Each structure stands twice: as structure tokens, then as C-alpha cells.
Amino acid sequence: MRRHRGLAEVLAVVGLVVVGVAGVVALSASPAAAQSVNRDAIDNLNEQLLYVALPLVLFVEITLVYAVYRFRDNDDPTPTTKDSPLEITWTAATGVILLFVGVSAYFVLANPYITPAAASGPTVETDGDPxxxxxxxxxxxxxxxxxxxxxxxxxxxxxxxxxxxxxxxxxxxxxxxxxxxxxxxxxxxxxxxxxxxxxxxxxxxxxxxxxxxxxxxxxxxxxxxxxxxxxxxxxxxxxxxxxxxxxxxxxxxxxxxxxxxxxxx
Missing domain, CATH: 2.60.40.420 (Cupredoxins -  blue copper proteins)
Known part of the structure; x- marks a missing residue:
């Protein structure tokens, strides 16, 4: 039993390290310049979502490592007690995140370069008719x-x-x-x-x-x-x-x- 716990701890730590390194690389990398306004809109959306997703992934991994370490010798676990404030907090946080993702995606989808039939979108000044x-x-x-x-x-x-x-x-x-x-x-x-x-x-x-x-x-x-x-x-x-x-x-x-x-x- 203790051997399995040790393996779980090692895997959790390795996973946290891998995610952390990937996050640092992703945030520090300089993206190549977009070759069109379409690609630029898509890249900007991906970057916005990346800045939201990476902290969430790190938070989940850190919580996982803490739980594995904190309760590694607990041979008689008990159910988590009800905590209404905590449940309200994570529900509200999830709602805010989903709202941010939805609004960000809406403005990209409303861009006429992404959805040509969109009624709204950025006004772009160009030389000559299309x-x-x-x-x-x-x-x-x-x-x-x-x-x-x-x-x-x-x-x-x-x-x-x-x-x-x-x-x-x-x-x-x-x-x-x-x-x-x-x-x-x-x-x-x-x-x-x-x-x-x-x-x-x-x-x-x-x-x-x-x-x-x-x-x-x-x-x-x-x-x-x-x-x-x-x-x-x-x-x-x-x-x-x-x-x-x-x-x-x-x-x-x-x-x-x-x-x-x-x-x-």
C-alpha cells in the first residue's frame, strides 16, 4: 500500500513540474507575426484563453499534489463535510470564467473576417474596393x-x-x-x-x-x-x-x- 502511495506522489510531482515548465514556455514564447487579420484574431483569442487556462491547470495540479501528500497515510478516510461558502465560491468562479470565454469568443465570431455574414465587426480601412x-x-x-x-x-x-x-x-x-x-x-x-x-x-x-x-x-x-x-x-x-x-x-x-x-x- 505504501509503495502505491509513493508512486502516486512521484507521478503527481512529475505532472506538476511538466505542466509548470510547459506553462512558462508557453507564456514566454514570442508568437510569430500573423500573416492575415483572420489569423491575428484567432491567435489573440488563443492567447487570452491560454492566460486563463494555465493558472487553472496549475491550481488543480497543486491541489492534487497537496491532497496526495497531506492524506498519504490516511487509511480511514471520511467524506468531506458540507461547506456552502466554498461551493458557492467555486460555482461563481466557474461562472465568471465561462462568461469570459463566451464573451471573448463572441467578439471573434462577430468579426466579419471570421464570420463574413456577421452584422457587426471591426471597421477596417483599406486601399480600394475589395x-x-x-x-x-x-x-x-x-x-x-x-x-x-x-x-x-x-x-x-x-x-x-x-x-x-x-x-x-x-x-x-x-x-x-x-x-x-x-x-x-x-x-x-x-x-x-x-x-x-x-x-x-x-x-x-x-x-x-x-x-x-x-x-x-x-x-x-x-x-x-x-x-x-x-x-x-x-x-x-x-x-x-x-x-x-x-x-x-x-x-x-x-x-x-x-x-x-x-x-x-
Missing amino acids: VEVDVVAYQWGWEFRYPDANVTTDTRLVLPRGRDVVLSLHTRDVIHSFYVPDLGLKQDAVPGQTTPIRTRATETGEYRLYCAELCGVGHARMHGTVTVVSPSAYDEWLATGELPADESTTASENATAVRQAGIAF
Whole structure:
């Protein structure tokens, strides 16, 4: 019996140390700059929830270690006596925490870059009208149409940095999912429906596009590239179909930096 108690104490202490080290690393790490306003909103929410979750985890682990140590030799335990003030306190504390999580999540979900149909959200000043692109998903690829410029591309979506973009998502056959993790974009394409996605990229570079919905035997190869370039390079690309050499080099270098930072999935 004493051997089992000793093992429990060791495991509890190890768990506390691991959680403490992970918490310190998480709080001290400097997050990489977000590549879009969508990703920035999601990262900010995760950071807020992290600052709430870590103290709670540490509190629970410390309480566990205390209980294991304090009652390690108690061979005749008795039920905990009723303590109304304590019960009211932890119930109220739980309610406050849930309210904070709910309010924080609401403001993110009300952001038009996260929920394009949201009626409220931040007012963002951008240069020019939003860029509109029709995104067509099919088994097993992507097609991007720029109606204002009469341009159509396959597998590569080119976007200007610093301008709002509205992507109208369609599918020709089954359900697909437009997923660009580095830009914080993920939206299902449902047959017979047009689904909008709103974004504004803040960093030039190349970002991987995936289909995140199992759509058949070719699902694994249904991917593409989102290339974010400067506004002038974007205008030149629409006119000539080619990106300036310096923009292509910069995009590739930025993509490499993102992958080395462990951001890309």
C-alpha cells in the first residue's frame, strides 16, 4: 500500500513540474507575426484563453499534489463535510470564467473576417474596393476566377497584400473545404451554395492551400498555393499573367521562413 502511495506522489510531482515548465514556455514564447487579420484574431483569442487556462491547470495540479501528500497515510478516510461558502465560491468562479470565454469568443465570431455574414465587426480601412474572386472546388482541384479582370487560374490563388479580399466559394460536385492554416482560413464548400470568405493578408509569401474535407480517392492531392504579393505586383500579374522576379523570390523566401518557424501545417 505504501509503495502505491509513493508512486502516486512521484507521478503527481512529475505532472506538476511538466505542466509548470510547459506553462512558462508557453507564456514566454514570442508568437510569430500573423500573416492575415483572420489569423491575428484567432491567435489573440488563443492567447487570452491560454492566460486563463494555465493558472487553472496549475491550481488543480497543486491541489492534487497537496491532497496526495497531506492524506498519504490516511487509511480511514471520511467524506468531506458540507461547506456552502466554498461551493458557492467555486460555482461563481466557474461562472465568471465561462462568461469570459463566451464573451471573448463572441467578439471573434462577430468579426466579419471570421464570420463574413456577421452584422457587426471591426471597421477596417483599406486601399480600394475589395478584390473579388470566385473559388471553384472540384474533384480534385481548385479553380480561381477574377471576374473584374477576366482571369482564371488553376491551383494558384494570387492576392494583394493589405487589401480586403472576398472569396466566393463554390463546388461542382461533393463537399470540399477551403483550408489555408497560415492565413486562418477554413470554410466548407457545399453543393448548390455560395459561401463567402473574407480576408486581408498582411505579409507577402506563399501559403499552402488544402482541402480539409474527405472528398474521394484524390483528396490527398487536392492542394494549391496562395501567393500574397504587393499591390503593384498584383496589378502587373493581372495585366501580364506573370509576377515580377523580385516578388517571386521574396514570396519563396517568406514561405521558407514560415515553414522553418513551424507555422505551416
